Amino acid sequence: MRVLILGIDGYIGWALALRLLAKGHEVAGIDNLSTRRFSEEVGSDSAFPLPSPKDRVNAVKKKLDASLDFIVGDAKDKKLLEDTISKFKPDVVVHFAEQRSAPFSMRDYNHAWYTLENNLKSTLSLLYAVSEIDPSIHILKMGTMGEYGTPNFDIPESAFVRAVINGKEDIIPTPKWGGSYYHWSKIFDTYLIMFKGMLSSLTVTDIMQGPVYGTKTEEIIDEELRTRFDFDETWGTVINRYCVEALLGLPITPYGKGKQTRGFISLEDSVEALRLLIENPPKQGEYRVVNQFAEIFNVYELAQIVKNAAVELGLKTEIRSVENPRIEKEEHYYNPEIKILPSLGFRPRKDVRGEVKIMIKDLIPYKERLERFKHVIMPKTRWR
Template sequence: MHILILGGDGYLGWPSAMYFSARGHQVTVVDNYFRRKACIDVDADFLYPVPSLPERARIWHKATGREIKVILADLSDSETMRGLFSGAVRYTWALDERFTGLPHTILHYAEQPSAPYSLLDYRRANITLANNLITTNNLMFAVKDFAPDTHIIHIGTMGEYGTPNIDIEEGWLDIEHKGRRDRFLFPRQASSIYHTSKIMDTDLFWFGIRTWKLRMTDLMQGPVYGIETEESRVDERLRPYFNYDEIFGTVINRFVVQSVARHPLTVYGKGGQTRGYLNICDTLQCVYKSFETPANPGELRIFNQITETFTVNELAERVQRVGTERGHAVQVNHVENPRKEAEEHYYNPAYQGLQGIGVTPHPLTDDVLHGFFAIVEEHKANIKPELFLKGVRW
C-alpha cells in the first residue's frame, strides 16, 4: 500500500515511516523541518545529532534495501498539499522518481505539537494556529478533491478533553436532553492554544466527514515516551530526534534525562496531575492497527490512545527508583507549577477501543525504563541542564 506520512521527520513520523516500510509498504514522507527550526528559535536542543530526512532515508535504504521517498515542503501551502495528490510536487530524494500515485492511507502528524510553545507569546500562538489549522484544512480539501476514499489517520491529543469531573469516553457522548437522545463529540476544554488547535482540527474533519463522507481515525494520544523502536535498532542514526527541554520535551523523557544529568526531577506543583501515557512502540502499533482496520466512509472513529494512567508523582517515583538502581542518586523537587492546571482531580478515561482492534499494550515496567536510561546515558555528555527549566509560564 502507498502510505503518505505528513510530518515524516518528526518524533513519531520518522519511526512510523520505518515501521510501515519494514512491513512492505511504499512510504512517502513530507516535512518542512518546522520542528527543527522551532527548536533553534526557542534554543532547545536534541539529545543527539539527527541526520537530515533524505540522509535518514538513504541510511534506511542501505540497511534494508527499502525505499522511503522524501519530499521537503511546507504543507500549510495549499498548492504544495494538492501537488502530493496530483503528482506536481517533486521528490527531494527517491530511488524511483516516478509519482507513486494516490495514497491508500495518510498519517497526519504535521503540526506544531507543543502547548508551552503555543503560549510563549502571541506570535507563537499565531504560528501554531496558522500552521496546524491551515495544514489540516489543506489536507481535508485535497482528500475531498483527489482521493475521497483515502483513510486519514490523525493524531489528536487527550489534552483536548481536559480534566472533566466525569469519565472520559472515546470521542463520543450519548446525551439525553428533555426526553430526546443524540450522540455528540465528547465535550472538549483545552488548556492551551496548541490543544485548542487540535480541537479545531477535529471539528474541521468532522465537518468534512459529515458533508463529503470522508473517512478518518482520530487517535487521542497521551504523552509518548521512549527512543528505541524495533526499526531504529538497525542503525542508531535512525533513532527519532529527542527533546528534553521544557518546551518540546514530554514528562517521562524529561525525567529520565534529568536523572542522568543528576538534576532533581522537576515535578510541577503538587504532582497529583494524572494523564494517560504510552510507549513510542505502542504509538506505532496503534497507528498500524488503525490502518489495517480503516474507518468507514462517513465515519469519524475516535480512540483514546493511552496504555496506562499515572500521576506525575508516580512517574517521578518510578524514574527515581530505576535511576537510583543505576547509580544516579535521583532527587525529586516540587517546583512552582508554570502551568494553569488542576493539581488534583478526577481522571477516568476509557481506552479499550484500540485493544479491541488488536493492539497489545506495553506497560511502563522497570525493564523498559532501564533500556531507556541506557540510551540516554550514552549521550550524557550532550545534556544541557540549563534547558530543563527556563521559566516558560503557560
C-alpha cells in the same frame, strides 16, 4: 498499502515510517523541518544528533533495504498536498504536521497565533485536497487526550455523547476543554474534521493519544536510524524530561502537587497501535475516534519510577517539586475509555518501569551533549 506521512521528520513520524517500511508498506513523507528550527529557537536540540533528510533516506535504503520519498515542504501548502497525493496515490494520509508543544504555544501572541494558523491550515488543506482528489483515502489524524481536559466524567471513546437538553435527549460532540492554545488548535481540528468529513463523506481516524515516551523502536537499530528525542521544558514530554534530569544528576521536577494524571504510551507501542489503525481502517465515510494510551499515572508517580530506575543504574538524583507554570487542575478525576485498539489486537509491549531503564542507558553515551542543554530543562514559560 501506500502511506503518506505529513510530519515524517518528527519523533513519532520517523519511527512510524520505519515500522511501516519494515512491514512492507510503501511510504512517502512531507516535512518542513520546523521542529529542528523551533528546538534551536528555545536553545535546545535533540538528545540524539539527527541526520539530514537525505542521509535519513540513504540510511533506510542501506539498513532496511527500502526506498523512501522524503519531500521537504509545508503541509499548509494545498498545492503541494494535491500534487503529492495525485502522484503517490496513497491509501492513507497520516497527519502529524502540526506544532505539537503546549508551552511553545503559550510563549506569547506570535507563538499562539502560529500554532493556530499552522495547525488549522494544514488540517483544512488536507481535508480539501483529499475530498477533491479521492475521498476514499483514509485520513489518520493525530489528536491528543488533552482535548478532553480533566473532566469529572468518564472520557468516552466516541465522537458524540447523549445529553439531556431542555428536558429532551440530544446528541452533542463529546465535551472538550483545552489547557493551552496548542490543545485548542487540536479541538478546532476535530470540529473541522467532523464538519468537512460529513460534507464530503471522508473516512477518518482521529487519534486521542496520551504523552509518548521512549528512545527507540524495534527498527531503530543504530545511530543512522535514530528518531529525535526532546527533553527540554518546551518540547520534551514529562518522562523523557525526567530521564535526562536523572542522568545529569539534576532533581526530577514534577510541577506543583504532582497529581496531574494522564494516560501514557511508549514510542514502540504508539507506532504499533498506529500500524494497526492504518491496516484496519474504519468503514468508508466513517469518522472514528480512538483513545490511545497504555498506562495511567500521575506525574509524581512517574518521578518516583524514574528515580528508582536511576538509583538501580548507580545514578544519584532526588525528586523536587517546582512551582507549576501551567494553569491546570493538580488533583482531579481521570478515567478514559479504551476499546477500539484492544479489539484490533493491540496489547502493550512496553511498560514505564522497564522502559525508563532502557531510556537512561540509551542516553548515557550522550551525557556530555546533554550537559550543554541542561539550562533549558526547567520551566520558564508561564501560562499567565
